[in-house]
């Protein structure tokens with residue numbers, strides 16, 4: 001059974017839709033991310049789930065209850081925003097106790113649960129501190145503790161790490177993920193950061209212009225993007241112009257600079273037309289690394305860039321450029337600019353998309 005169900009959820013402002021017909025089932029204990037560029041409708045979606053924004057149409061179910069018409073406080077959700085809203089005039093313990101006091105819990109219960117919540121977020125002993133005595137990461141942990149202490153059924157997080165610097169963000173993303181798994185709390189996480197979404201999520205919904213255009217596990221989203229938008233939004237890819245020769249079920253043959261290549265095919269890729277062939281730089285093999293069953297091409301090395309852990313090659317095939325990235329390991333073969341090398345890839349790791 002799913003914990004959150006969105007049915008044709010839509011929000012219209014004036015002429016345009018901020019959110020268009022979202023249909024989504026989120027499972028119990030799942031970490032689900034809404035990923036997309038600024039303005040695509042992530043926060044509006046989350047705030048409709050929270051109850052702060054009234055949908056123009058569609059329904060929201062939590063468990064088997066239709067909560068579409070319920071106010072936020074009746075929805076059993078906790079929400080954390082980008083700018084850790086903790087009260088500066090209250091110390092940490094008072095901040096965390098706030099929600100419990102609203103719920104008229106007894107003094108002893110409050111004290112016990114505040115101590116527990118502080119432990120949960122790794123801030124045991126911080127109860128007496130004030131906001132100005134906390135780092136950004138600590139403040140965000142307090143904001144999280146303040147929400148978790150009320151034991152909500154659902155946790156909603158809207159870009160909770162984007163105000164933190166890079167190092168802290170890295171650390172916090174693993175920390176939040178671990179805490180979420182430990183608590184088993186159904187979580188919807190909003191972010192424009194693909195690394196966060198890939199690292200933290202059980203599944204990701206990629207949004208573009210008010211719609212969810214692809215839902216999948218991080219691996220599915222990264223390895224099998226269904227559209228050019230998803231491809232270019234998640235990681236780097238070679239996006240090559242090809243002509244489609246034939247289609248055989250989920251495979252196609254395409255022509256790239258006079259070579260026939262096999263590739264996987266997305267919906268809508270049809271023989272006779274133009275398509276884009278997508279191959280990730282880490283899947284472009286060079287020289288002796290190209291295997292028997294890989295697609296093969298001759299390429300001219302345009303440049304070799306040493307980047308420490310990775311060596312990056314720009315290669316020319318016909319009139320097009322292909323980027324290859326290799327792990328810089330012991331005994332790895334290097335290729336000098338100007339030389340012609342065999343390059344190739346496993347056809348299962350290349351995808352033809354509608355141009």
Ligand code: ADP
Pocket residue numbers: 013017018036037038039040041042043044045
């Ligand atoms: P995201 O969180 O993905 O950056 P939002 O959900 O905040 O995007 O916004 C989605 C779209 O809806 C944007 O184009 C935004 O300008 C518009 N929008 C959001 N809130 C309002 C509002 N109160 N009035 C009018 N337009 C809004």
Ligand code: MG
Pocket residue numbers: 042043044
């Ligand atoms: Mg937003």
